[in-house]
Amino acid sequence: MQTETIVLIIIAFIIALMIALFQYLYKAKNRKKNLLFFAFLRFLSVFALLLLLINPTFKQKKYFTQKPTLAVAIDNSSSIKHLGQDQAITSFAKRMEENDDLNDRFSVVYYSFSSELKDSLEYSFDKKQTNISKVLDDLNQIYKNTIAPVVIVTDGNQTYGKDYQYSSVGYEQNVFPVISGDTTAVLDTKIQQLNVNRYAYLKNKFPVEVILNYSGDDNVNTRFVVQSGNSTLYSQPVSFSFQDNSKVINFTLPASTPGVVQYTARLESLANEKNTINNNKAFAVEIIDQKTNVLLISDIVHPDLGAIKKSVESNERRNITIRPPQEARDINLDDYQLVILYQPNSRFREFYEKLKTLRKNYFTITGSKTDWYFLNKIQNKYSQEITRQTEYYLPRFNTNYGAFLLDNIGFEDYPPLIGTFGEVDFNSNYDPLLYRTISGIETDDPLLVTIEDDGIREAVLFGDGLWRWRAQNYLDTKNFIDFDDFFGKLIQYLASNKRKSRLNTISESFYYGNASIKVNAEYFTKNYEFDRRATLRITVKNKDTEVTQTIPMILKNNTYEVDLSSITAGNYDYTVTVAGENISRSGSFTVLEYNVEQQYLNADVTKLKQLATNTNGKSFYIDQIDSLIENLSKDQRYQAIQKSKENVVSLIDWKYLLAIVILLLAVEWFARKYNGLI
Structure with a gap:
């Protein structure tokens, strides 16, 4: 308590004493004993x-005992049920919950x-994928800088993600794997992996690679077969x-349909x-009868050219040809669905004239080497102020962009373009996809726009340095997928002559049964502004069984989405409709029969034991719960810690003092009333 507060309390004591003496002794006419x-x-x-007015504060220290945390993670994937361990794991978890010794020692x-x-127990055992490595990473983040041993009850079969056998080296918490599943080695042949491209071109052959595995002691002979229908x-x-x-078998198949x-x-x-389930694997290939050809014309050598080529050709359905203007004069532009004009100058004159005559779509990329005197004269849709100076432009995504469905891939963190x-003045309607941020100031000046005029589509990028964006995407995600997908959608939009639609849908032509099945849609107002107020529904029909279901689509960021992962394998048609509007879009997709969780025959004992070794834990089998509990209870690494907590308490928070004041005044009043002083 501060010295100032103590002085105020002494003064309050004196004042209260003086008031009491003045009223009952000094002013009293008859000094009775009860005064x-x-x-x-x-x-x-x-x-x-x-005292209530002074409101002094007091420090209150409380002591409590903190038990160590024990995290128990239960595998809920379908491989548990496939191996017949669902009842054993459910019983194991219940015994853990009901054990008093364990609950006394740990906060479980x-x-x-x-x-x-998931931060709750679930015993459905129907999940299609398992990522043990990610689970361990998540637990490591939750219990960072604390002592929290982990009991993980699983068969050890992981379908994707980093190999936990190696990624667990250096893991902070001790892990106690509980192994569920048959550990007896049995005779088994299986298709371990099948690699094939999603797309092929008509009248070509596409490669297939298959990895076959065998577990057993005897010499065996079998046959590998690939069929399509009855052929x-x-x-x-x-x-x-x-x-x-x-x-490992490598072969090719004909793309004839x-x-x-x-x-x-x-x-x-x-x-x-x-186990014969893992002897079969369904796969599909989309065979297309045309390829999108892109022509890029550039009079300079620049790193952007390589980045654009890699992005365009990341999809096998697209091909790009790069030529300087003098070599491109003899090329027939009708052979290309899109022309990219990179930093044009006066040598590009005849190409702009041909594009206008042929009514072809094109993509203009400008930058520090662009001849704006020429570009301002050769077309009349936009014009750039001539300053002969360069500027760095940071990108900012336009969430209301409406020409086609596109996600923000983190443009705000990308390096600037030059x-x-x-x-820039525009003389035609345009749709900005990216805005400029200059020296930290957000502007409404466009950095990347699309223009659709009289059935011709054009895009303009007002800066060079795209290669830095692709490199940044790799630094952020360890792959180029996001940037290549963004650039690919832009190329797809420009290479198509379809008219702009207020409702767009995106889905794959086929999905594997173990993957998430999602259909996206985007709906715009009549002014082509994204409409967040709309109600979209999707009707999905199984063409094999004629079963139909209608599901509402959920707004997620700037798109409407539905997750259809629960549907069974088969061929489906879908229609997306907008409530209150006479507008819809239809499509189709195929779901292939495949459950990776059913490919396993045994628990992966080797990896789980290595996990225990890497983390200074110990492995147990599902029927050794008593040994596990005894080991955890006696492990001296996990001790309860006594901690103290100091709270600063104000006197005004002590409600009983107000009650005492009221009681004292009441007693005084009744006593005076009883003695005839009132």
Whole structure:
């Protein structure tokens, strides 16, 4: 308590005492014995009121015991049920919850997991993917800088993600894997992996790579077959032995029919083989009868050219040709769906004239080497102020962009482009995709725009340095997917002559059964501004069973989305409609039968034991719960810690003092009333 507060309390004591003595002793005509009692009551009530006004504070220290945390993570993937361990794991979790010794020693927190960590127990055992490495990383973040051993109950079979056998090295918490599933090695042949491109071109052949595995001691012979419908397209005999237990087969298949073609790869099962599900794998290829050809004309050598080429050709359905103006004069522009004009100058004159005559779509990229005197004269849709100075432009995404469906890939964190300093005036309607941010100031000046005029589509980028954006995307995500997808959608929009629609949908032509099945849609007002108020529904029809279901689409960022991952394998048609509007869009897709969780026959004991070794834990089997509990209870690394907590408490928060004041005044009043002093 501060010295100033103590002085105020002494003064309050004196004031209360003086008031009591003045009223009951100094002013009293007859000094009765009970006046001292009345003076004492008045002194207490006045002193208490003054204390409330002073409101002194006190430090209050509380001691408590903090138990170590025990995180119990239960595998909820479908491989648990496939291996017949669902009942055993449910029983294990209940025994953990009901064990008094464990709850006395630890603060136990339960999780379930598959591809992601959930902060609640779930025993559906129907999840299609497992990522143990991500689960361990999430737990490591939750219990960072604390002692929290982890009990993970799983079969150890991971379908994607980093290999936890190696990524767990250096993990901060001790992990105690509880192994569920059959650990007995049995005879098994399986298709370990099948690699094939999603797209192929009509009348070509596409490559397929298959990895086959065998577990067993005997020499066996079988056959690998690929079929499409009732036709066998490829067949090869395969032999395995204990030493030679893996085969890699490379072959090609003909692309003879356009559209999505489904195939079935099958490794003929052995007579005494227990698991035959992993002997079959369905896959599909979309066979297209045309390719988008892009021509890029540039009079300079620049890193952007390589970045553009890589992005365009990241999709096998597109091809790009790069030529200088003098070599491009003899090229027939009708052979290309899109022309990119990179930093044009006077040598580009005949190309602008041809594009105008042929009514072709084109993409103009300007920058520090652009001849704006020429560009301002050759076209009349926009003009740049001539300053002969350059400026750095940071991108800012336009969330209301309405020409086609596009996501913000983190443009605000991308490096600047180099463009010409000065204002740009537009003489036609344009749709800005990116705005300029200059020296930290957000402006409404466009950096990337699309223009659709009289059925011709054009895009203009007012800066060079795209290669830095692609490199930044790799630094952020360790791949180029986001940037290539952004650039690919822009190329797809410019290469198409379809009219702008208020409702756009995006879906894959086919999905694998173990992947998430999502359909996206975007809806715009009549002014082509994104409409967040709309109600969109999707009607999905299974063409094989005629079963139809209608599902509302959920607004997510700047798109409407629906997750159809729960539907079964088959061929589907879908229609997206807007409530209250006579507008709809339809499409179709195929879901291929495949459940990666059913490809496993045993628990992965080796990896789980290595996980325990890497983290200084210990592995147990599902029927060793008593040993696990005893080991955790006696482990001296996990001790309860006594901690103290100091709180600063104000006297005004002590409600009983106000009650005492009221009681003292009431007693004084009744006593005076009883003695005839009132």
